[in-house]
Amino acid sequence: MAVFDTDFYFIKRAIDSVFHQDYQNFELIIIDDGSRNDYLAKILKYAAGMEEKLTYLRHQNCGQAESINRGVLISTGDFITIIDADDEYKPNHLSSCLVAISDGDLIASNTETITDDTTDFYVPDKHNQSKLIHVDDCILFATLFGKREVFTNTKFKKGYAADAFFFEEAKQNFKVKKVNLRTYIYYRNSVSSICSKIKGGIPKKIN
Secondary structure: OEEOOOOHHHHHHHHHHHHOOOOOOOOEEEEEEOOOOOOHHHHHHHOOOOOOOEEEEEEOOOOHHHHHHHHHHHOOOOEEEOOOOOOEEOOOHHHHHHHHOOOOOEEEEOOEEEOOOHHHHEEEOOOOOOOEEEHHHOOOHHHOEEEHHHHHHOOOOOOOOHHHHHHHHHHOOOOEEEEOOOOEEEEOOOOOOOHHHHOOOOOOOOO
């Protein structure tokens, strides 16, 4: 989980959702991407007693893509996934992902998307940002779940739609698929969301 100036209320919610999983064999790496907020004291105080499963590191601001790449380098798990600091997992997220990936190397999934307005279901297309597409038709960063070798051989690159381009690059060497779990809760109504800052245009009708 990469964090940058996210309100601690949301970070705590995300951490709690990881630690409340029905599958408990995990490690959580929190990467502070040069936040101007002082998270360290709050996170260390809150995470007291969780040190066996939680690692916190801080570096100079370099963006979400590079932060996740660095997190991969220090991770030890057989599988790797991501959670955005202002989102959360349903309690069965990790266990559901493990079942869904049984015959593949990397999955992305649809989400339970929380919005304030129907326009929030739409984001700019990666190939033409003047065109809007539904989030269900996107590859979303934090729903990626895959074998370690996928993430060590494929890097996230800076820029819009880094998640989709990662998925496409991984497809060249690994077995990938999109699944419909909806065990990841995606808060599109968060003002800190990258996509919420670049919304625009007139959406199509939602079916």
